[in-house]
Amino acid sequence: MIELPEGSWWDWDVYSWRPGELILAAGHDLCYHHGLELVLTDPLYVRCPGFFQDPVFREPGAEERRLVERQCGEAPGVLLAFEADGGGAEPVAGLIAAGGLEVRVGWVRRYPVGGESAGSAASAPR
Numbered sequence: 001m002i003e004l005p006e007g008s009w010w011d012w013d014v015y016s017w018r019p020g021e022l023i024l025a026a027g028h029d030l031c032y033h034h035g036l037e038l039v040l041t042d043p044l045y046v047r048c049p050g051f052f053q054d055p056v057f058r059e060p061g062a063e064e065r066r067l068v069e070r071q072c073g074e075a076p077g078v079l080l081a082f083e084a085d086g087g088g089a090e091p092v093a094g095l096i097a098a099g100g101l102e103v104r105v106g107w108v109r110r111y112p113v114g115g116e117s118a119g120s121a122a123s124a125p126r
Contacts (some may be wrong), residue, residue: 001040002080005105008037013051022046022098023027025108033109040080042071042099043100049092055084060095068097077101 008028015025076097086092
Protein backbone atom coordinates (compact mmCIF):
# COMPACT_ATOMS: atom_id res chain seq x y z
CA MET A 1 0.00 0.00 0.00
CA ILE A 2 1.19 3.54 -0.70
CA GLU A 3 2.16 5.91 2.08
CA LEU A 4 1.92 9.59 1.23
CA PRO A 5 4.15 12.25 2.76
CA GLU A 6 2.59 14.75 5.15
CA GLY A 7 0.69 17.48 3.35
CA SER A 8 -2.64 18.83 2.17
CA TRP A 9 -3.45 16.36 -0.59
CA TRP A 10 -7.22 16.57 -0.90
CA ASP A 11 -7.58 17.70 -4.55
CA TRP A 12 -6.28 15.20 -7.17
CA ASP A 13 -6.27 15.04 -10.95
CA VAL A 14 -4.72 13.23 -13.86
CA TYR A 15 -2.00 15.77 -14.59
CA SER A 16 -0.39 13.95 -17.51
CA TRP A 17 -0.98 10.71 -19.36
CA ARG A 18 1.35 9.89 -22.18
CA PRO A 19 2.76 6.61 -23.48
CA GLY A 20 4.66 4.92 -20.69
CA GLU A 21 3.72 7.38 -17.91
CA LEU A 22 0.67 8.44 -15.92
CA ILE A 23 1.03 11.31 -13.44
CA LEU A 24 -1.52 11.96 -10.70
CA ALA A 25 -1.10 15.36 -9.05
CA ALA A 26 -2.36 16.44 -5.64
CA GLY A 27 -2.54 19.60 -3.57
CA HIS A 28 -4.87 21.75 -1.54
CA ASP A 29 -5.95 23.80 -4.60
CA LEU A 30 -5.03 22.68 -8.12
CA CYS A 31 -5.85 26.01 -9.80
CA TYR A 32 -2.29 27.35 -9.78
CA HIS A 33 0.07 24.66 -8.49
CA HIS A 34 0.38 21.24 -6.91
CA GLY A 35 2.88 19.79 -4.45
CA LEU A 36 2.69 16.02 -4.92
CA GLU A 37 2.95 13.73 -7.92
CA LEU A 38 2.46 9.99 -8.17
CA VAL A 39 4.36 8.99 -11.31
CA LEU A 40 3.23 5.59 -12.55
CA THR A 41 5.51 4.12 -15.19
CA ASP A 42 4.26 1.69 -17.81
CA PRO A 43 0.56 1.93 -16.87
CA LEU A 44 -1.21 -1.34 -17.73
CA TYR A 45 -4.73 -0.82 -16.39
CA VAL A 46 -6.35 2.45 -15.32
CA ARG A 47 -9.77 3.01 -13.76
CA CYS A 48 -9.58 6.52 -12.37
CA PRO A 49 -11.65 9.71 -12.66
CA GLY A 50 -9.95 12.74 -14.20
CA PHE A 51 -10.51 14.73 -10.99
CA PHE A 52 -11.26 13.47 -7.50
CA GLN A 53 -10.93 14.47 -3.85
CA ASP A 54 -9.91 12.91 -0.55
CA PRO A 55 -8.78 9.48 -1.76
CA VAL A 56 -8.38 6.70 0.77
CA PHE A 57 -5.71 4.32 -0.53
CA ARG A 58 -6.18 0.68 0.45
CA GLU A 59 -4.92 -2.80 -0.30
CA PRO A 60 -6.49 -4.12 -3.52
CA GLY A 61 -9.03 -6.91 -3.02
CA ALA A 62 -8.61 -10.41 -4.42
CA GLU A 63 -11.19 -9.76 -7.17
CA GLU A 64 -9.36 -6.57 -8.22
CA ARG A 65 -6.08 -8.49 -8.42
CA ARG A 66 -7.71 -11.22 -10.53
CA LEU A 67 -9.28 -8.61 -12.84
CA VAL A 68 -5.95 -6.90 -13.46
CA GLU A 69 -4.08 -10.18 -13.96
CA ARG A 70 -6.76 -11.33 -16.43
CA GLN A 71 -6.61 -8.04 -18.34
CA CYS A 72 -2.81 -7.73 -18.34
CA GLY A 73 -1.76 -11.36 -18.40
CA GLU A 74 0.46 -11.01 -15.33
CA ALA A 75 0.71 -9.43 -11.90
CA PRO A 76 1.78 -5.78 -12.16
CA GLY A 77 4.72 -4.27 -10.29
CA VAL A 78 2.37 -1.75 -8.64
CA LEU A 79 -1.34 -2.01 -7.97
CA LEU A 80 -3.02 1.05 -6.41
CA ALA A 81 -6.59 0.87 -5.15
CA PHE A 82 -8.56 3.72 -3.60
CA GLU A 83 -11.98 5.13 -2.85
CA ALA A 84 -12.54 8.85 -3.43
CA ASP A 85 -15.09 11.60 -3.83
CA GLY A 86 -15.60 11.88 -7.58
CA GLY A 87 -18.31 14.53 -7.39
CA GLY A 88 -21.29 12.17 -7.43
CA ALA A 89 -23.61 10.79 -4.80
CA GLU A 90 -21.44 7.70 -4.24
CA PRO A 91 -17.66 7.37 -3.85
CA VAL A 92 -15.71 6.19 -6.89
CA ALA A 93 -13.35 3.24 -6.80
CA GLY A 94 -9.97 3.75 -8.45
CA LEU A 95 -7.67 0.97 -9.59
CA ILE A 96 -4.34 1.50 -11.35
CA ALA A 97 -1.83 -1.17 -12.36
CA ALA A 98 1.63 -0.09 -13.50
CA GLY A 99 5.19 -1.27 -13.79
CA GLY A 100 6.54 1.18 -11.21
CA LEU A 101 5.72 4.10 -8.95
CA GLU A 102 7.67 7.18 -7.91
CA VAL A 103 6.37 9.70 -5.36
CA ARG A 104 7.60 13.22 -6.06
CA VAL A 105 7.21 16.11 -3.65
CA GLY A 106 7.82 19.67 -4.80
CA TRP A 107 5.97 22.78 -5.82
CA VAL A 108 4.89 22.65 -9.50
CA ARG A 109 3.37 25.66 -11.24
CA ARG A 110 0.40 24.59 -13.38
CA TYR A 111 0.45 27.50 -15.81
CA PRO A 112 3.24 29.33 -17.67
CA VAL A 113 4.51 32.66 -16.35
CA GLY A 114 6.47 34.96 -18.64
CA GLY A 115 8.78 32.81 -20.76
CA GLU A 116 8.42 29.75 -18.51
CA SER A 117 6.44 26.64 -19.23
CA ALA A 118 4.55 24.50 -16.74
CA GLY A 119 6.67 21.61 -15.49
CA SER A 120 6.77 18.57 -13.26
CA ALA A 121 8.06 18.14 -9.74
CA ALA A 122 11.20 16.55 -11.16
CA SER A 123 12.24 19.91 -12.60
CA ALA A 124 10.68 22.18 -9.97
CA PRO A 125 12.79 23.81 -7.29
CA ARG A 126 12.61 21.94 -3.99
